[in-house]
Amino acid sequence: MQDVELLEEGLALMGLGMGFVFVFLTVLVIVTTLMSLVIRRFAPEPPAPAATPARSPAPARQDDELMAVIGAALHRYRQRHRR
Amino acid sequence: MQDVELLEEGLALMGLGMGFVFVFLTVLVIVTTLMSLVIRRFAPEPPAPAATPARSPAPARQDDELMAVIGAALHRYRQRHRR
Amino acid sequence: MQDVELLEEGLALMGLGMGFVFVFLTVLVIVTTLMSLVIRRFAPEPPAPAATPARSPAPARQDDELMAVIGAALHRYRQRHRR
Amino acid sequence: MENLLTLWEGSGAYNLTLGQTLMIAVGLGLLYLAIAKKFEPLLLVPIGFGGILANIPEAGLAISALDQAIEVARPAVLHQMAMALGATLDPLAGEEAWRATLKALVDNGASPDQLRAAKDVAMNVGYGDGLLYTFYQVAVASGIAPLLIFMGVGAMTDFGPLLANPRTLFLFLGAAAQFGIFATVFGAVGPVSALGWMDFSIEQAAAIGIIGGADGPTSIYVSSVLAPELLGAIAVAAYAYMALVPMIQPPIMRLLTTKREREITMTQLRPVSKLEKIVFPLALLMLVALFLPDAAPLLGMFCFGNLMRECGVVERLTDTAQNALINIVTIVLGLAVGSRLMAESFLALETLGIMALGMVAFAIGTAAGILMAKLMNVMSKMPINPLIGAAGVSAVPMAARVANKVGLESNPHNFLLMHAMGPNVAGVIGSAVAAGVMIKYLG
């Protein structure tokens, strides 16, 4: 009896586990492919992409960006959790 | 009422804090200046000062110095705390 | 009375300690000498000895060795502790 | 099927709250600033990443075994924990209410003994402290990490420029720049709290003010002592503003000085002997010991690092303090600080207040340094370029470089860098002294 249960549990874990690993990695493949497509279209390699934005922006904007990042998050949060 | 207390406390902290920072750094300026004067008078730079003493002393004295450092401290301490 | 005990204990510790240090290091000398003799006889230096075995063995054997190491230990253990 | 449901109900997508989503976005935003904009990346990369990890639902990386058990354990375990806490759970209230009751007990009512017992229950059924929670307890709550960072900073600091001319000059600039700290404390309990905009206690105000000292480890240390609940926001603000020095300071500098003042050329610094550099950290330590023991942990470790650097006989320790050790501690500290970026505490109006007050502190400190430099220029025989006063807020060596750069704009042959390094390192000492005063007075 207990052995059968254990067997069933092992079988379930096998099915569930392999299924999940496949699904997870499939989603990862899709996301990664999309990500690569987007990046290669909008930020093509040669002018090292991570460096580019750092060179151009108007100094005053950087500060705004910090505030914007936090402000926007806070704004949306407080909209729902009014207190 | 509580607000006034808080305000007062803030004011006190500001006065006390800035005052202390100024006094502390003033004392530090004085001590540092004196230290520099003494060092530049009695141990002028060229012959790297920290190295000089290590070269000359009679070997036998080094041991005495260790004993002297600890012995002198102990002596003065025990003079007062007789037990 | 207590002083005498303390003295005796100090004496015992001295004899025991020095004796043990001498015996231990003597045994270490003997073991080390034997070890060196064996190694110099059976694995003389030039062809860097630790490297030699790694080069020659048939691949299949390495796995056996792992099993052998653990299996032999387990075998002897279980022979005595039957449970 | 039931298993699939378990998996789904335990997934992040099912449990994600709005707050967590937003905090993950904040974490990604910090990473963007750190990587693309080079905002103090050494700290903001770990902090941002830690912030994301802390907000992954169900993972419990940033909470204790006890809190994790309260959030996800089976009802039977909840009842056991309630018993350990000396309470009983109303059988009719339902699971969510039970969890809320336990959380409330743990956060307030329970005695240390009961907490231990409840933790024993949680550990026994297999829950463990989250990695970031452990990092926070070991590295930040204990005070160890900021102090070791300060030791490393000491091992990297050259007091030569300060020693070359301490008289009436550099240290006063360093002192004046701390005015931003105290003005902000007053502002936070004054207008901001008194007028009811936000509600900061005096301890919280002090921890916020220290942001104006532009010194990350000092800010973290003070806020771990005085206001741990704000630590995440304060650390983020402190490092962000340190990174923003090149944006925030120049306008203030140009506003408060004339072109002629910015062109002032300063006299050459004298060489400083090795012995002076060795004795200085010891002299500073003695003053701390005599007059402000509460700054002894911070300045003591700072002086220790500096003495190792200058004494010249322990190079291998200095090298480790400047590299392997400070890097390890930085990784752990950054992740630990990130673990405090939790929605409940970070996504409050207070955070915007902290950012704004920190900015004010910073601006006032910059202005005070410049104005004091102008005053000293008038009063002293030696010419003093007021730009170097702005470097007194610390943010070593960024603020000194900014002073140099703004000076070069007015006079392309006027290199102020070494002159600005004096007030710059004096600013580190100044804000540590300010920290000591606050801890003494409020700790």
Place this chain on the structure above:
Amino acid sequence: MENLLTLWEGSGAYNLTLGQTLMIAVGLGLLYLAIAKKFEPLLLVPIGFGGILANIPEAGLAISALDQAIEVARPAVLHQMAMALGATLDPLAGEEAWRATLKALVDNGASPDQLRAAKDVAMNVGYGDGLLYTFYQVAVASGIAPLLIFMGVGAMTDFGPLLANPRTLFLFLGAAAQFGIFATVFGAVGPVSALGWMDFSIEQAAAIGIIGGADGPTSIYVSSVLAPELLGAIAVAAYAYMALVPMIQPPIMRLLTTKREREITMTQLRPVSKLEKIVFPLALLMLVALFLPDAAPLLGMFCFGNLMRECGVVERLTDTAQNALINIVTIVLGLAVGSRLMAESFLALETLGIMALGMVAFAIGTAAGILMAKLMNVMSKMPINPLIGAAGVSAVPMAARVANKVGLESNPHNFLLMHAMGPNVAGVIGSAVAAGVMIKYLG
């Protein structure tokens, strides 16, 4: 004379048990494999040495202060400890029985409070936790060491080859290779346990199966959560099989592929941009956060290390994560794992079962990877050499090198190394995902 007797009765030679002798031999055997055969020496040298230290009689290096006191303390102390544990020792039973009673109480009956009290007694009379015991508690039981190692591995991993062609290819191979893990879990609770050969719980089976993931830190992490009693054997098996990749895989590869298949040349990989490499760890982290929070500690730290590596702005942290930090953690982790090589748990039939099941998991994973690659080769337009499927079990970079080598045997101009690195690193992610599923389901 009496002193001499004390010395002799406290010596190892007098107290050595057969089990300890054999375990010391196992430790020496592991050192031999590590040093002479270069079996993953970075881990097996500390593990083997730790195993020897743990089995030195009377030294107590691998046990707690409490256990050490129970083993060697004077009778008076035993009675005190019994009192602390709420028991009384039968005066007639004799010392050996008292020790056995106390041991049984500590291992089962006693409450956390009683254990604390008994530990207080042991500490008060001068016993302390053994060094390796402390290392185990701090580094392994807390989960910290495997996670830091995983961070370091992330900092050393280049996802370029995987990003160059994720589509339908590399990740599926990485997924298929995890089949070994789950098949083994089923096998362990199926034939092995059900037929009564050995008796593994489902948690133990899961921890054993992970060996097939060919990833040391993942195995240690999972078994510290699910089956700490098997940790020693599992870690030894995991690292041993990682070292055995060049022996185990080639025969399976040759068996399951034709010469023509092994000769397949693959198309050149496209270059991958820096930004893709930066975004990938964040994308992976988001998926983990959404779908499998239980893998968040492992994959989170892995992604953190990889982000530090790729972002290019925190080189000094990356360098420390790859060197000083991972080396320190490896020493501590290795010794801690070695401390679990105790006769009672290691010299059981189960250990041979673990070794055999681990081998089976490994072989099935290799075969599944190859077969999946063959299937994909048939279905896809792009030619796929099935050998690279074997690299999906992970064991980075050994498995990829083996695929390359076997490929070169058939076609001396066909370099598969970079193509095999894709499934190879995908295998790391795959087994961490598998670990997360098991912990979610059984933890």
Place this chain on the structure above:
Amino acid sequence: MENLLTLWEGSGAYNLTLGQTLMIAVGLGLLYLAIAKKFEPLLLVPIGFGGILANIPEAGLAISALDQAIEVARPAVLHQMAMALGATLDPLAGEEAWRATLKALVDNGASPDQLRAAKDVAMNVGYGDGLLYTFYQVAVASGIAPLLIFMGVGAMTDFGPLLANPRTLFLFLGAAAQFGIFATVFGAVGPVSALGWMDFSIEQAAAIGIIGGADGPTSIYVSSVLAPELLGAIAVAAYAYMALVPMIQPPIMRLLTTKREREITMTQLRPVSKLEKIVFPLALLMLVALFLPDAAPLLGMFCFGNLMRECGVVERLTDTAQNALINIVTIVLGLAVGSRLMAESFLALETLGIMALGMVAFAIGTAAGILMAKLMNVMSKMPINPLIGAAGVSAVPMAARVANKVGLESNPHNFLLMHAMGPNVAGVIGSAVAAGVMIKYLG
């Protein structure tokens, strides 16, 4: 005004005791010796600085949260702590008396449970363990730091010279030199204690004697086990005498040898194979396991470090053990040892006794090594220069260099360095064995 008073009453200048002043002077003296005279600076710089930090009044860097609260908390907190300790404070006695009562309770009467409760009170009102106190608990009281240092020393030690000629030679010299240790133990409980000059227990005498082993980490380890109350003085003495080797040994060497003996040229050492170097640490470990498990922590870690060095397959671990890890541990250990330089325990007559006895131990060890070498020179066919006997006290590699230097004075072509390295490293083993015997017998 009241605030100013608070600041003044909390300042160091107001609270400084004579003892603290003197101990700060001792700390400065140690720094002077370390920096100007190069006395073992790697340890004495952190120890000296730690000594200063520990004696800053009110800062509490070297004491626990509980002690800190007892010293400075408000009366209300004192009453709470008294309740936790199961006592009541006499309302009439006044604050100072209350603090004294609590201190006495904590140091003696209280049970571990009560101490925990009192600590909870202290933590709840915001007190925390001092940094150096934490370092001491984590690194020294646990035994971890000296053992990791010993591992690093093992990783730096080359046993080649010893292996080239162990027979009847080097190890006996290493053994003889340990006579200083045991003679001093006997002297400390004999003349010194029995005649009532000072009052050392046998455990304290043993910890003092080990100074004669000229091995810092061994001294710290033994005294952390047998006499933690003397740890500060013993560590200072041990490192000071290691530094003083070039002063202490030459007169003794000249006194006990004739010029002719000092001129003896020794035969060339044979080359030692890699395999011998790998097997030696394992052989030593086996002997320790069989005959003296109490030396297993020290010699086990030493052998582990040496095996890592010699096995040649874990270079990156060896490198870390020799550099980053040992440096980090040295900083922490040094500060932790410095935290034991407190006036009450250090400024006692006993400290001078420890310094004097340590010196005697050192001198006797040197003499015994030389005399044994003379004896062996007479008895053996091989010529033995007695100077190398003096190197048996350890103090690697200083003592070997001294032997070489004194030899060169008599015969400028007679290089004894490599010959002296044999007894020198044998001396490390010898004093660790002596340490094991003492711990076995007294621990």
